[in-house]
Amino acid sequence: MDAVTEVWHTQVEPEEGADNRPECSICFNSYDNIFKTPKVLQCSHTFCLECVARLVASLPPENKHDKVLCPFCRQPTPIPENGVPALQTSQELLSNLPSHLQHGEPVWIEGDKLCYKQDPQSNSSNSDLCICVDIGLSKKESPPEPPPRTRLQRYCCGCSDWKRLLVIIFMVVILFCILLWPVQCILKTGNLRCTTESAPTKMPHSALLLTPGL
Numbered sequence: 001m002d003a004v005t006e007v008w009h010t011q012v013e014p015e016e017g018a019d020n021r022p023e024c025s026i027c028f029n030s031y032d033n034i035f036k037t038p039k040v041l042q043c044s045h046t047f048c049l050e051c052v053a054r055l056v057a058s059l060p061p062e063n064k065h066d067k068v069l070c071p072f073c074r075q076p077t078p079i080p081e082n083g084v085p086a087l088q089t090s091q092e093l094l095s096n097l098p099s100h101l102q103h104g105e106p107v108w109i110e111g112d113k114l115c116y117k118q119d120p121q122s123n124s125s126n127s128d129l130c131i132c133v134d135i136g137l138s139k140k141e142s143p144p145e146p147p148p149r150t151r152l153q154r155y156c157c158g159c160s161d162w163k164r165l166l167v168i169i170f171m172v173v174i175l176f177c178i179l180l181w182p183v184q185c186i187l188k189t190g191n192l193r194c195t196t197e198s199a200p201t202k203m204p205h206s207a208l209l210l211t212p213g214l
Helices: 049-057 091-095 151-189 205-210
Strands: 003-007 038-040 046-048 067-069 076-078 107-110 113-118 129-134
Touching (some): 038 049, 046 049, 049 067, 049 113
Parallel strands (some): 003 129
Antiparallel strands (some): 038 046, 067 076, 107 113, 113 129
């Protein structure tokens, strides 16, 4: 199985005369013959392979195999069946590169990656080395998980829940008593006054005559 090395962005190493080499108008990196190969759109604007591939990767899924719009003039360019690497290469810009970069290397797309297999003769390990560049959208960082609560925190939260429950029960009992008190008075006395006043007893007339001092 070939060894695969995945990188997020390519970085062009500075070389002699690199300041005079043409560069991509999007990423401002100098062209090369791999991931930064100059690709020409139908509007004659030229961008590096990696930037055009990122433009295509940002399209909705239903449009990824249709057309890509030029970021300068918005003119559409049909995407070949083999993907962005099959777009026309600017031989004029490629001929302005150093002699060892004037031959375009085969690059293909695997999912959201641009891949290139390095020649075994160009590395010390003498083995096939596959280098891939992720051209998909940046991965969103998941929000940090809250730290686990200690036993004391769980106990305090449980106590606070019980306190709230007790307060609610107490208020319900008070409300029930307030509503039940008038009903109880009506059933007991026939009105809203819960106490009955006893009428003063009258002494018989005969008892008043026999009472001394009257």
